[in-house]
Amino acid sequence: MSAASPTIEPHLTTGAIVAKTPRPFVLARRTIITPILLALLMIAIALLTMMTGSRPFNQVIIDVFLRVILVVGLYVFIGNSGVLSFGHIGFTCLGAYVAAWLTINPMMKKMAFTGLPSWLIKTQMPYWEAAIIAAIFAGLAALIFGRILMRLSGIAASIATFAMLAMINTIYSNWETVTGGTSSVVGIPIIRSIWPYLIAAIISIFIAWAHAISRSGLALRAARDEPTAAAASGVDIPRERLVAFVISGAIMGLGGALMAHSIGVVTPDTFYLGLTFITIAMLVVGGMGSLSGAVIGVVFLSALIQTLRWLEAGVSIGDVAFAIPKGLQEIALGIIMIIILALRPAGVFGNREISLTRNRGD
Amino acid sequence: MLQILFDALSLGSLYALGALGIALIFGVMRLVNFAHGDVIAFCVFALLWPSTDAMAIVFAGQLPWYLLIPFVLLCGAGLSVLCEIVVFRRFRKANPATMMIASFALGFVIRYFLLMLFSSRPKSINLLPELSQPVEIFGARLPLLQLITIVATMLILLGLTVFLRRTRFGLEMRAAAENFSMARMLGVRANRVIMGAFALSGALAGAIALIFVAQTGTADIQMGAAIMLMAFIATVIGGLGSLAGAVLAGFLLGAASVIMQVMLPIDARPFRDAFVYGAVILVLLFRPQGLISARGTKERV
Numbered sequence: 001m002s003a004a005s006p007t008i009e010p011h012l013t014t015g016a017i018v019a020k021t022p023r024p025f026v027l028a029r030r031t032i033i034t035p036i037l038l039a040l041l042m043i044a045i046a047l048l049t050m051m052t053g054s055r056p057f058n059q060v061i062i063d064v065f066l067r068v069i070l071v072v073g074l075y076v077f078i079g080n081s082g083v084l085s086f087g088h089i090g091f092t093c094l095g096a097y098v099a100a101w102l103t104i105n106p107m108m109k110k111m112a113f114t115g116l117p118s119w120l121i122k123t124q125m126p127y128w129e130a131a132i133i134a135a136i137f138a139g140l141a142a143l144i145f146g147r148i149l150m151r152l153s154g155i156a157a158s159i160a161t162f163a164m165l166a167m168i169n170t171i172y173s174n175w176e177t178v179t180g181g182t183s184s185v186v187g188i189p190i191i192r193s194i195w196p197y198l199i200a201a202i203i204s205i206f207i208a209w210a211h212a213i214s215r216s217g218l219a220l221r222a223a224r225d226e227p228t229a230a231a232a233s234g235v236d237i238p239r240e241r242l243v244a245f246v247i248s249g250a251i252m253g254l255g256g257a258l259m260a261h262s263i264g265v266v267t268p269d270t271f272y273l274g275l276t277f278i279t280i281a282m283l284v285v286g287g288m289g290s291l292s293g294a295v296i297g298v299v300f301l302s303a304l305i306q307t308l309r310w311l312e313a314g315v316s317i318g319d320v321a322f323a324i325p326k327g328l329q330e331i332a333l334g335i336i337m338i339i340i341l342a343l344r345p346a347g348v349f350g351n352r353e354i355s356l357t358r359n360r361g362d
Numbered sequence: 363m364l365q366i367l368f369d370a371l372s373l374g375s376l377y378a379l380g381a382l383g384i385a386l387i388f389g390v391m392r393l394v395n396f397a398h399g400d401v402i403a404f405c406v407f408a409l410l411w412p413s414t415d416a417m418a419i420v421f422a423g424q425l426p427w428y429l430l431i432p433f434v435l436l437c438g439a440g441l442s443v444l445c446e447i448v449v450f451r452r453f454r455k456a457n458p459a460t461m462m463i464a465s466f467a468l469g470f471v472i473r474y475f476l477l478m479l480f481s482s483r484p485k486s487i488n489l490l491p492e493l494s495q496p497v498e499i500f501g502a503r504l505p506l507l508q509l510i511t512i513v514a515t516m517l518i519l520l521g522l523t524v525f526l527r528r529t530r531f532g533l534e535m536r537a538a539a540e541n542f543s544m545a546r547m548l549g550v551r552a553n554r555v556i557m558g559a560f561a562l563s564g565a566l567a568g569a570i571a572l573i574f575v576a577q578t579g580t581a582d583i584q585m586g587a588a589i590m591l592m593a594f595i596a597t598v599i600g601g602l603g604s605l606a607g608a609v610l611a612g613f614l615l616g617a618a619s620v621i622m623q624v625m626l627p628i629d630a631r632p633f634r635d636a637f638v639y640g641a642v643i644l645v646l647l648f649r650p651q652g653l654i655s656a657r658g659t660k661e662r663v
Contacts, residue, residue, distance in 0.1 A: 084459050148647065155394070155458075156650040159598040163639035163646075166591070170639070174632035273587070277466055284463040327478035334471035338449055341464045345456035 027213050034353045035209040038295045039202045042068065045299070046198045058194060060306055062262050065197035066255055067298045070275075071282045072204045073251030075294035077244045078283060080217055082224035083153060086276055087145075087161030090168035091249040093271035094141050095134035095256030097172065097179055100266055102130035104187045112185065115177025127191060131200070131257040138253020139246050146245040150238045153227075165276065172268040182268060190264040200258055204251045208291050216243045224289075285340055287347030292354040297347065301333075308332055365504070366624055372508045372577075374616025375515035379570050380593025381600060381608035382522070383563040389539030389603045390559045393450060393461045394594070397469035399586030400476075401441055401564055405571035406581045407476050408437040409487065435568040441472075442564025443557055450560075451553075476583055484582035487575060511573050518569060519609060522562075526605070531558060539603060599645050601652025611653060615642075 042065070049061040074088055101109070101116065102125050109121050125133075149160050172179045179185070191197075211217045220240040223230035231237055260266045278301075286297020308329040324332075340348070380398070387395045425433060449468050453461045497506050526532035537545040538555045546552050570589065575581060596615050600607025618641055622634050630637075645653075 084462070148643065152646055152650050154650075155598060155602055156646045156652075159595055160643050160646050162591075163595065163642045167636045167639045170633060170636040277470075281463055281467065284459060288459060325478065327474050330474035331471050331478075334467040334474070337467040338464050338471075341456070341460050341467070342449075342452040345453065345460045347460075 031209070031213055031353070031355070033355045034292060035205050037354055037356075038205050038292060041295070041299070042198055042201050042205075046194055049194060058192065059262075060302075062194055062197050064298060064302045065194065065201040066259050066262060067279065067282065067302060068201040068295055069197075069204045069255035069258065070252060070279050071286075071294045071298045072201075072208045072291070073248045073255060074279055074283050075288075075291055076208050076211055076248035076251060077241075078248075078280075079289050079291070079294065080212060080220045080224065080244050081241050082289075083241070084158045084280070085161040086158060086280070087149075087163075087165040087168075088248060088252045089271050089276040089279065090165040091138040091142055091252035092256035092259065092275070093168055093172060093268060095131075095138045095253030096260040096266045096271060097185075097256075098134035098137045098253070099127070099130045099257035099260040100185045100188050102133060103127055103189055103261075104185075108187045112180055112187070113178055115175075127189060127257075127261050128196065131254055131261075134257035135250040135254035138256065139250030141253075142246045142249025143242070146242045146249070150241040150245060153237075165272070169268050169272050179268070184265045184267045186265055188260050188264045188266065191258075191261045197258055197262070200254060204254065205291065205295065207247065207251065208294075211244065211247050212291065216240050220244055221289075281337060284347055285337060287349030287351065289351040290347070290349040290353055292352070293347050293349030296349065296354075300348070301337075304336060305329070305333060366620060368504050368508050368512070370617040370620040371613070372511045372616075373620055374613035375511050376570060376573060376589055376612075377592045377596050377616050378609045378612030379515060379518065379566050379573075380589050381596035381612040382519075382605060383566040383570075384593055384597045385600070385603060385605050385608035386535075386559045386563045386566075388597065389605070390535065390542065390556050391450070391454065391461075392458055393453070393465060394458065394597075395563070396462060396466040396590070396594075397445060397472060398563065398567060398593070399590030400469040400472040401438055401445075401567040401586070402571050402574070402589065403476060403583055403586035404441055404472055405434050405438045405568045406575050406585070407480055407583075408434060409575070410480065410485070410581065431572065434572050435565040438564035438566070438568030438571065439561040440564065442560045442567065446557055446560040450556075473583055480581075480583070482583055484580045486580050507576055511577070514569070514573065518566070522605075531555075535559060539605075595639075595642055599642060599652060601655040604652065604654045607652055607654035 045061060045064065049058055070089075070092060073091075074085070077083070077088065078085055101113070101120055102123060104112070104124070106121055106124055109116065113121070145164055149157060149164065152160050173182045175181070212221070217240075219230065219235045220237075220243075222233070223235050223237045223240060227237065256271065259270075282297040282301045283294050284297075285301060286295070287293025308324070311324045312326060312329045344350070380402075383398050384395055387393055387398075445468055449464060450461070453464050456464070497504060497509065526536055534545065534550045534555050535558060537548070538550055538552075542552070545555075574585060574589070578585075592615055593612065596611040597608045598611075599615070600609070600611030615638070618638055619634065622637050623631065626634060626637065649655075
């Protein structure tokens with residue numbers, strides 16, 4: 001990643017923490033305002049949705065929260081390590097299928113997944129337990145893949161994560177007896193209330209923040225900006241990357257499980273290139289190195305997509321009803337993304353975070 | 363046996379040409395061009411008259427072959443250069459991730475533009491039907507088309523090599539790929555070289571489009587993406603920025619796919635691609651810089 005942005009500050013803090021160990025939690029106290037503000041933003045969106053009380057809008061906001069979870073999960077790895085990963089949606093896929101295996105009615109499971117072990121067919125648990133297990137499962141998968149992949153860096157690592165995504169997709173599309181192949185898995189209980197999604201989004205924001213200011217997170221950010229100097233100062237880069245990879249994998253798995261519950265149907269192709277690119281685009285537009293950028297990128301692009309959809313469906317202003325032609329929504333989205341990136345190549349936020357006091361750098 | 367060899371070569375040809383198109387652009391401006399696949403799709407649909415019917419109305423596709431081929435190549439080159447002028451020129455100084463996302467967004471725009479004109483249904487076109495007859499060589503029956511694909515790819519590769527090694531423009535392009543800022547200081551025009559790279563890469567996309575349509579007989583908006591993934595992977599395995607590496611890795615990937623299709627037990631065959639991608643990860647672990655690493659891409663400290 002380019003180290004063009006002014007990032008003198010983090011080295012100083014990293015050095016200070018490692019060398020002198022100042023008063024505990026000083027960094028936490030200084031930065032906690034960011035996740036709090038972001039969580040408040042999420043809560044405000046949720047309350048606004050409550051007040052309108054419209055069903056379709058409810059679903060839209062659930063999608064926003066899900067994307068927040070996914071993009072924050074991406075940020076934990078991509079933002080802190082600077083390695084672009086195309087594979088994280090694979091963990092979302094793993095999480096979604098775990099949720100399906102654990103929550104579908106055993107009667108239906110017996111017919112749909114003949115290859116599952118019988119103890120798994122018999123279990124049926126509430127969605128939130130299933131979601132936690134899904135997150136742990138995805139984290140474990142990330143640990144296994146990460147042990148191999150984190151030895152790579154730069155574009156080779158990106159391609160390797162991409163190969164991982166394609167592998168997961170191929171396996172889940174073809175292992176008919178366990179995953180139902182390419183056909184949709186139905187019967188997952190649908191959760192329509194927005195609160196579980198809100199809570200999960202806020203939890204992932206706080207996990208991401210806690211990781212970013214932890215010793216491991218700071219070391220990783222140092223390695224992102226100055227790999228040689230960080231390695232020379234004793235940062236074990238593959239290890240710190242692995243930590244971030246596992247945490248972000250778990251968050252992606254959680255997002256996948258909840259996504260399964262929001263639509264009630266999963267197919268392997270839901271979790272493939274389309275979702276990968278839209279989530280990465282949200283992260284990059286918001287600002288890759290910033291948690292605020294991740295969250296606000298989602299809110300901003302989601303709002304844009306939704307507005308364009310409404311325009312496509314037709315809006316009447318006064319007596320005149322007008323609608324933009326079908327397909328123009330995606331074209332407009334692409335053009336707007338290009339314009340934003342041309343104007344602000346580092347994303348809207350770059351490396352900065354929102355907070356009440358003005359701060360420079362991270 | 364011969365059949366396997368030819369299958370591998372013709373699949374590898376497609377991957378190699380795709381990888382070359384990406385490697386050319388990466389060499390001069392460090393951009394991984396995700397829009398390349400959509401340029402391929404655009405070239406395919408340039409053969410048709412815009413309509414949303416399932417039956418394709420072949421328009422330009424009815425030209426005789428000696429006009430058809432230049433037409434498609436020009437389409438690809440034109441669109442590619444247009445992309446450069448309108449979009450990528452503004453991203454010269456951006457970091458690779460931003461450029462990658464911008465190219466993806468651009469591909470998105472092209473794809474949905476095609477979708478608006480043609481709808482998402484795959485269409486069948488019968489392009490140059492006389493090519494699908496089988497011919498007999500050394501006792502193996504091969505479609506003539508496969509033979510032509512391989513020969514055409516070889517000719518393209520040969521022509522490109524001569525172009526890059528023997529002409530002034532080729533020399534400038536190789537110099538730019540080696541060390542862009544140094545080349546500029548020595549009098550290489552940045553815009554000219556970059557536009558040349560985009561034009562070449564677009565023409566290659568046109569070539570892929572022709573071969574692909576003739577092979578499958580369908581025009582599908584998604585088809586660019588499938589080749590692109592493999593081509594993209596081939597570029598990296600070959601060593602980003604190295605043209606010879608991209609071609610080599612393209613052929614290797616084609617060979618790996620075909621060989622695994624034959625060698626794997628029946629039960630495991632649906633998972634063929636998973637094995638191919640696993641092999642990709644293995645190759646990257648042992649040679650993260652690619653099979654043939656390009657000089658000048660490694661950052662100095």
